[in-house]
Amino acid sequence: MPPVPSFDPVSVRAAFPILAAGAVPGMNGRRIHYLDNAASSQTPRPVLDALIRFETAERANVHRGVHRLAEAATAAFEGARAKVARHLNVTEQTIVFTSGTTMAINVVAGAFGDTLSAGDEIVISELEHHGNIVPWHLLARRRGVVVKALPVTAEGLIETAALERVVTKRCRLIALAHVSNVTGAVLDLAPVRAAAGAVGAQLLLDGAQRTPHGPVDLPALGCDFYAFSGHKMFAPHGIGVLWARPELLEAMPPFLGGGGMIERVTLTETSFARPPRRFEAGTPPIGPAIGLGAAVDWIAGIDWAAATEHEKQLTQRMLDGLAAIKGLRVIGPTGLQGRIGVVSFVLDGAHPHDVAQVLDAHDVACRGGHHCAQPLHERFGVNGSTRASLAPYNDAEDVDALLGGIADAVAKLA
């Protein structure tokens, strides 16, 4: 049972071994200012403990085994599925474990995509992560479906006014980021849902950047598919989730083949298990899944009203500080409205990698580059940006270290 929700950034940070002073080698006892959370978050002790417990007291392959370790491993693995389901307010049978967001979207492109015909349309947007672009390009090659993109406004928001024009009767799927990994902008869902409903298209949300910021009530979102990764939400790498409406899961053919997803195999044909198994071929990432279960428990133990307020304050501090720097431009929303604590910026005359490198010298971990969103950067006429992204363990010191580092970068580079 998760504890009663509470929030205290200091004790939250204390749960993360890597954030302690001296944890990172070569830092001479200083602590790291980790602001690369949108790439991968850090991992709290309860997640590590669950991993270690699995490896040292419960380890076995899951399913089909009756000995005590197989029982324990299966209980822990299926228990993790149950935790994730509860966290999203859905049933266990609709939780498909994958290796990450990218794989989850590839499964949709392969399985749901298998039901599409040449000329059917898929609508994405200009701000998508490559993980929600390339699978559709590959599907377009394979099946002749057409991929269309919603434009992005100067403020970095998906131009929902364009929905009417872009979403036609041939549209079978709208696939959009719930939250942008570059701008932190949260999707304005209502018009998208309406547009999908109007033409009977399914709606896929890429939740990779949303799930690290608190529980998600999937039924309330009203989407058809939801994809996310464990490693961005305090869990190990190598685990992710595809959720889909039960009717869709039941109707879809499998994408990957192997053990565990079958009903019966002969030399000439295979019949398939029911969901979620049908979409989980081979031995699953058992330890990482158990880690994800522990991570959602940890998330459920946070008071997200307070954590969100904390994040907003830090975001404001960051935006204020950035606005004061000459030659710096924030990509995307510059206010607190409709965004989370992911902020990307470009600095006149300074390359994002150089900026990130100077920040590193200030013990600040930020990411510079295209963040797997080349079309969005092209939209803004830049090759890349520097991104700072927040998690509940960040504090004002982290933000101030960032701002101090940028001032130094301006002095050195611009």
Add this chain to the structure above:
Amino acid sequence: MPPVPSFDPVSVRAAFPILAAGAVPGMNGRRIHYLDNAASSQTPRPVLDALIRFETAERANVHRGVHRLAEAATAAFEGARAKVARHLNVTEQTIVFTSGTTMAINVVAGAFGDTLSAGDEIVISELEHHGNIVPWHLLARRRGVVVKALPVTAEGLIETAALERVVTKRCRLIALAHVSNVTGAVLDLAPVRAAAGAVGAQLLLDGAQRTPHGPVDLPALGCDFYAFSGHKMFAPHGIGVLWARPELLEAMPPFLGGGGMIERVTLTETSFARPPRRFEAGTPPIGPAIGLGAAVDWIAGIDWAAATEHEKQLTQRMLDGLAAIKGLRVIGPTGLQGRIGVVSFVLDGAHPHDVAQVLDAHDVACRGGHHCAQPLHERFGVNGSTRASLAPYNDAEDVDALLGGIADAVAKLA
């Protein structure tokens, strides 16, 4: 650097926390006799240490990041690739990290399969794991290729005499288990290689059951694709490897799309990175890969001549004990010739799950069922079998506990 190879079963076992007396809850201080290694092996401390080090001192997403944690994570992740490459005597560029054997074979079915035409033939065998059957069935549905199977002899060996008949000019790929996960039989490679060579077919070996038993010299095998899983070779779950000849990797289109595998993405098209990246879409299973790197280091520290001799002695002890039990039949080779320490058997009138359950009461972990090899069990006219499989940490006590447990199962069930 791995230490000088040595082998002492007692100190080997001491490296595995879960095998210590009292490690498994509810066992009142007794140790487990773990003989389910063919499903998943156990994990030694150096692998756990590498995992924990990553999570607590190096954790970040890999590639594209310049801050110190991204540098450390990338060095550890790419270092793991280098270790695996060295372990297999191949170059780093030919090591594709996947989530496991099943995914590795699905990647071949998707990528190499994309280059096949209707009527092209793929040859498997009757003893394959579902992970090397179902991907080909799915490919057959998608592209109209024909899947043919080599029969299995009464001794559980692939009938290489049938190669000439089954492998025709239309054959593009022969995909076989290097070692059977049911019988422990090692593939007789020479005639298979000759048959593939004669018609210009590629040769894929499913090495899932081979790699836990010592380093593999891939160039010496003379195959074109090789697939295996970390979790069966002392590494975490969620990581596996596809190796392929460089020319094949260069020629194949990608199977999965996402970040990391691209060269350039626009809204309308994607160009792809060179191998191995082209086949690694999205954030990879970083921690599990680092664990695999530590596992191959651990394996390299074992004196495999001695370990293999040890395994042979235990296998002989097991086979002798089983031969003495009335109504018990071993599936597959009953001698030491051309096999590893994986032994499956059926007990007249006793269901494999009941046998495994009684064994569990003797602290022996064995697997009962079809072991994801339904066609092979059908071949032998049974629904399932009970399987005992050895690792270097097993000893005579484990084997004797197994034999004692089987005697009890006979008394109770048969």
Add this chain to the structure above:
Amino acid sequence: MSDELYQKAITAHAKAAVGAGRLDRADSAATIDNPLCGDRVTMEVKLDRGRIAALAHEVRGCVLCRAAASVIGRHAQGLTRAEAQAIDTALRGMLGGGDPPSWPDLAAFRPVARHKSRHECVMLPFDALVKALEAAGPAAAGAGPAAKR
């Protein structure tokens, strides 16, 4: 430990195999597979005004599964669909840690509760029975008005 699973009561039920075989002319039948282990149970029933008049089963399965089928063979006579469903639900409840159902023979399966991987072995025959009765349609819905629909 799990030795108790194979206490005399259970193995005796499995050996007894009450009801094993096939019916000459069944009113309804159902087959259920357990895809995890390949086990399979077929249940056939003959009905008389919504109640089981005769029953036979074919089981390819473990001791637990065969014992459960035998218990059904012993007690199913006269059962309605609703009663069969109630037993099925109660048995699943017992495996989840609850009280045993009304048939005393089923208490022998209580130790299975601790072995989650074996729950389905016990449930398979019961689920097949319920499915067979459901497949019978209105004829099995009870002696009352439903039979007249």
Add this chain to the structure above:
Amino acid sequence: MSDELYQKAITAHAKAAVGAGRLDRADSAATIDNPLCGDRVTMEVKLDRGRIAALAHEVRGCVLCRAAASVIGRHAQGLTRAEAQAIDTALRGMLGGGDPPSWPDLAAFRPVARHKSRHECVMLPFDALVKALEAAGPAAAGAGPAAKR
């Protein structure tokens, strides 16, 4: 720590941008992308009997990349393909922990060795130069017999 990366010498090279621009009529050219960061370098060369007579580069990249290109602009005059290849190899060696190549200006890049993710930033212009010289074919292979082939 990595502050040393942006010591005066490096930023001065980047600002100097010796050789930045395009040639009127190049004998050979090559463009290399770093797919990881999207950076791109184009190198153009004019050759005279197998030696670089003129050179220009266009760089879309970071300070390290621009500084490296500028160092090339400063020293490449008269270089043969073999010499360019030797410098490229020696520079890669220095980043791997070895000694600096013969051009003293390149010692300023030594601190990059500790930052593996930045090695390609420095190498990109050198690799582009080698590629441009290779693309020139026999004309760039040296002043000797190769030029007559």
